[in-house]
Amino acid sequence: MGGVSEPYDAIVVGSGITGGWAAKELCEKGLRTLVLERGRHVEHGRDYVTEWWQPWQFAHRGLGEQQLYERDYPIQSKNYAFGEATRHFFVNDREHPYITPDDKPFRWIRGYQLGGRSLIWGRLCWRWSDLDFEANRRDGHGVDWPIRYRDLAPWYDYVERFVGVSGERLGLPHLPDGEFLPPWEMTCAERHVKQAIERAFPGRRMMVTRVANLTRAHHGRGPCQARNQCARGCSFGGYFSSLSATLPAARKTGRLTVVTDAIVESVLYDTRKDRAAGVRVIDANTGGEREYAGRLIFLCASTLATAQILLNSKSRRFPSGLANSSGELGHNLMDHISKAGATGIVPGLEDKYVYGRRPTGTYIPRFRNLGAHGEEKVAFLRGYGIQAGASREGWSRGASEPGLGADLKLRLREPGPWEMSLQGYGECLPRHENYVELDPERKDRWGIPLLRVHCAWSENERAIREDVKSQAAEMLEAAGCRSVETYDHDGPPGFSVHEMGTARMGSDPKTSVLNAYNQAHDVPNLFVSDGACMASSSCVNPSLTYMALTARAADYAVSELKRRNL
Amino acid sequence: MQHLQDVIDRREALRRAALLLGGALAAPTVAGVLAGCEARSVPDAAWRPRALTPDQADLVATIADHILPETDTPGARAVGVHRFIDAMLAESYAAEDRARFLAGLADVDARARQTCGRAFLQCTTTDQRGLLLQMDREAFATTPAPEEAPFFRTMKELTLVGYYTSEVGATRELRHAPVPGRFDGCVPLAEIGRAWAV
Numbered sequence: 072m073g074g075v076s077e078p079y080d081a082i083v084v085g086s087g088i089t090g091g092w093a094a095k096e097l098c099e100k101g102l103r104t105l106v107l108e109r110g111r112h113v114e115h116g117r118d119y120v121t122e123w124w125q126p127w128q129f130a131h132r133g134l135g136e137q138q139l140y141e142r143d144y145p146i147q148s149k150n151y152a153f154g155e156a157t158r159h160f161f162v163n164d165r166e167h168p169y170i171t172p173d174d175k176p177f178r179w180i181r182g183y184q185l186g187g188r189s190l191i192w193g194r195l196c197w198r199w200s201d202l203d204f205e206a207n208r209r210d211g212h213g214v215d216w217p218i219r220y221r222d223l224a225p226w227y228d229y230v231e232r233f234v235g236v237s238g239e240r241l242g243l244p245h246l247p248d249g250e251f252l253p254p255w256e257m258t259c260a261e262r263h264v265k266q267a268i269e270r271a272f273p274g275r276r277m278m279v280t281r282v283a284n285l286t287r288a289h290h291g292r293g294p295c296q297a298r299n300q301c302a303r304g305c306s307f308g309g310y311f312s313s314l315s316a317t318l319p320a321a322r323k324t325g326r327l328t329v330v331t332d333a334i335v336e337s338v339l340y341d342t343r344k345d346r347a348a349g350v351r352v353i354d355a356n357t358g359g360e361r362e363y364a365g366r367l368i369f370l371c372a373s374t375l376a377t378a379q380i381l382l383n384s385k386s387r388r389f390p391s392g393l394a395n396s397s398g399e400l401g402h403n404l405m406d407h408i409s410k411a412g413a414t415g416i417v418p419g420l421e422d423k424y425v426y427g428r429r430p431t432g433t434y435i436p437r438f439r440n441l442g443a444h445g446e447e448k449v450a451f452l453r454g455y456g457i458q459a460g461a462s463r464e465g466w467s468r469g470a471s472e473p474g475l476g477a478d479l480k481l482r483l484r485e486p487g488p489w490e491m492s493l494q495g496y497g498e499c500l501p502r503h504e505n506y507v508e509l510d511p512e513r514k515d516r517w518g519i520p521l522l523r524v525h526c527a528w529s530e531n532e533r534a535i536r537e538d539v540k541s542q543a544a545e546m547l548e549a550a551g552c553r554s555v556e557t558y559d560h561d562g563p564p565g566f567s568v569h570e571m572g573t574a575r576m577g578s579d580p581k582t583s584v585l586n587a588y589n590q591a592h593d594v595p596n597l598f599v600s601d602g603a604c605m606a607s608s609s610c611v612n613p614s615l616t617y618m619a620l621t622a623r624a625a626d627y628a629v630s631e632l633k634r635r636n637l
Numbered sequence: 638m639q640h641l642q643d644v645i646d647r648r649e650a651l652r653r654a655a656l657l658l659g660g661a662l663a664a665p666t667v668a669g670v671l672a673g674c675e676a677r678s679v680p681d682a683a684w685r686p687r688a689l690t691p692d693q694a695d696l697v698a699t700i701a702d703h704i705l706p707e708t709d710t711p712g713a714r715a716v717g718v719h720r721f722i723d724a725m726l727a728e729s730y731a732a733e734d735r736a737r738f739l740a741g742l743a744d745v746d747a748r749a750r751q752t753c754g755r756a757f758l759q760c761t762t763t764d765q766r767g768l769l770l771q772m773d774r775e776a777f778a779t780t781p782a783p784e785e786a787p788f789f790r791t792m793k794e795l796t797l798v799g800y801y802t803s804e805v806g807a808t809r810e811l812r813h814a815p816v817p818g819r820f821d822g823c824v825p826l827a828e829i830g831r832a833w834a835v
Binding site for chain 2: 127129131133135137141259423467469472475477
């Protein structure tokens with residue numbers, strides 16, 4: 072995979088959504104960059120082994136192998152994208168253990184392969200606003216963000232232009248518009264529900280989600296073919312991933328070296344120079360150790376893995392983990408609440424249907440605690456957005472209704488009624504007591520201390536769930552839906568796969584790990600730009616913000632490197 | 638022999654794919670592909686159930702065919718729903734779930750002896766259908782927890798999955814577009830004609 076000799080100008084740990092961006096930016100700015108990925112190599116296209124399989128080609132027809140899942144994938148199999156077609160992009164839980172207290176389960180969803188979870192992500196792309204960046208300062212939870220929307224806005228522009236985000240412009244100050252490709256279409260039933268909700272609840276809006284699925288060809292990728300099977304991998308490059316987009320761009324510079332099956336055990340620290348010197352790596356297959364030297368280190372290993380690496384990077388100067396003079400490393404872990412909402416049947420429109428499988432849904436932006444004049448007071452801080460969608464029921468409805476024979480077959484030949492579903496995604500407060508640490512004794516098969524995760528929801532998140540359910544039901548009632556029912560499939564933190572916040576950004580080195588440029592306060596040539604850097608969680612899907620922060624951090628790091636400040 | 642050759646060719650192709658993929662992660666996936674290929678390729682006369690006895694497999698195929706019979710398209714037996722159900726029982730189900738399913742099958746025979754005086758397969762088609770309609774009504778009279786689902790609910794669900802994910806079920810009974818190429822959110826149903834399989 073290339074033969075740049077050491078020391079590298081930059082080492083990027085992880086090849087997921089932020090590792091890919093760091094690699095692209097650093098390579099394009101002239102740095103000879105090494106990307107280390109702990110998982111196996113995956114070749115775009117060729118290794119999407121199930122991409123072309125039709126339903127009848129799956130041995131278990133999508134129902135999967137329950138015994139196997141219970142034994143080897145008890146956590147991963149709870150993720151919506153996990154299944155017979157995608158299992159090879161998720162880790163085997165038995166081979167990759169971590170520890171949680173009995174009363175505090177945490178679901179750590181992982182994909183150990185080149186491209187990481189960018190192969191299996193949900194692809195929703197939202198900008199944060201100052202409602203989010205000022206939230207900690209406003210209500211006193213966590214520490215204030217060292218940046219505001221104006222700092223990140225040009226970088227949102229920059230990453231959106233490359234990613235290719237389809238979406239609608241709504242002009243909402245708290246969910247800023249971006250540079251969008253044409254949006255996906257709403258279904259007939261969604262148009263009906265949208266109009267009814269916007270009429271009954273002034274200020275609430277519904278739109279098609281902003282999503283990294285290309286509605287037209289973009290930088291030689293796509294367009295998306297409307298198969299809605301993204302997590303199998305897409306050889307059209309119809310959705311954004313490290314494999315379809317950023318790593319090829321990095322490779323084009325001739326400065327990229329990728330090494331897979333390389334587990335970063337720790338970051339090496341040079342006490343004399345007061346700098347990170349490189350990384351120690353364990354070969355996933357042979358168990359052999361080796362070191363790579365680099366002038367600049369970007370940790371993009373994912374929130375928990377990055378914390379684990381830093382906590383395991385102990386030295387005389389940093390006895391509790393590298394860059395941890397604040398004591399906040401590993402703390403303030405957050406996720407989003409989800410899987411609470413309501414469903415209902417949209418009456419009529421029986422002569423209407425869809426063509427194709429849209430790879431996304433619709434979205435009702437946050438409408439609580441916006442600080443608007445005269446808005447309704449609620450019993451919780453911050454807010455939630457609602458992911459929604461309406462589609463006609465298919466043949467599977469036959470399994471929950473009586474009837475059999477030719478009548479049943481004839482009935483299921485027709486699509487069923489339009490079902491509308493609303494699901495809240497809510498903000499989680501940053502709390503010091505939600506944290507990860509290294510187990511003092513237990514180690515994985517490579518000798519790395521196991522991560523112990525301590526994380527639980529607070530009253531505020533529970534109150535958000537309640538409001539989501541009642542508001543979702545009210546909106547469906549207002550839209551004239553039948554059979555409106557709320558649901559609440561509460562799960563442990565981690566299940567929204569938006570874990571973030573173990574090495575938070577902040578202005579004060581005494582209370583935060585990273586500065587306004589994702590640079591470690593304690594170690595100038597060490598940057599963390601994955602979800603670990605987050606000081607609060609907003610209620611919107613975080614990946615686009617990680618990408619913008621990474622591009623911005625890379626720009627800053629390279630300029631500092633050129634000024635010889637690193 | 639044609640079928641056997643197909644299996645061998647696929648096995649070889651997959652062995653090569655496994656070498657390309659490398660590593661333990663790929664292996665179970667490849668095993669799954671093989672199982673799927675074999676189930677599809679083996680002709681009826683050569684197929685042997687693994688979790689079911691041949692008689693039980695016949696019983697499953699017969700019940701499935703009552704649930705989704707031949708109309709202007711083939712029925713459940715013709716598309717091999719019983720093979721899929723056998724594969725699920727053999728490879729996916731835990732021992733206790735498999736035992737529950739087999740007990741459910743035995744119960745069908747026991748009830749057949751009560752209602753028509755013979756084992757289910759020896760009853761007339763009309764008697765068979767009458768008994769299954771009765772079991773269907775009972776199964777949907779209440780909404781039990783998934784782990785306490787009556788046999789007939791499980792049987793019906795497996796039959797529907799096996800049928801509508803089959804090539805015939807997806808492409809002839811319903812409509813299937815492997816690569817739609819675009820999404821139209823509001824079109825006349827008449828233009829599509831039938832429900833989408835996926």
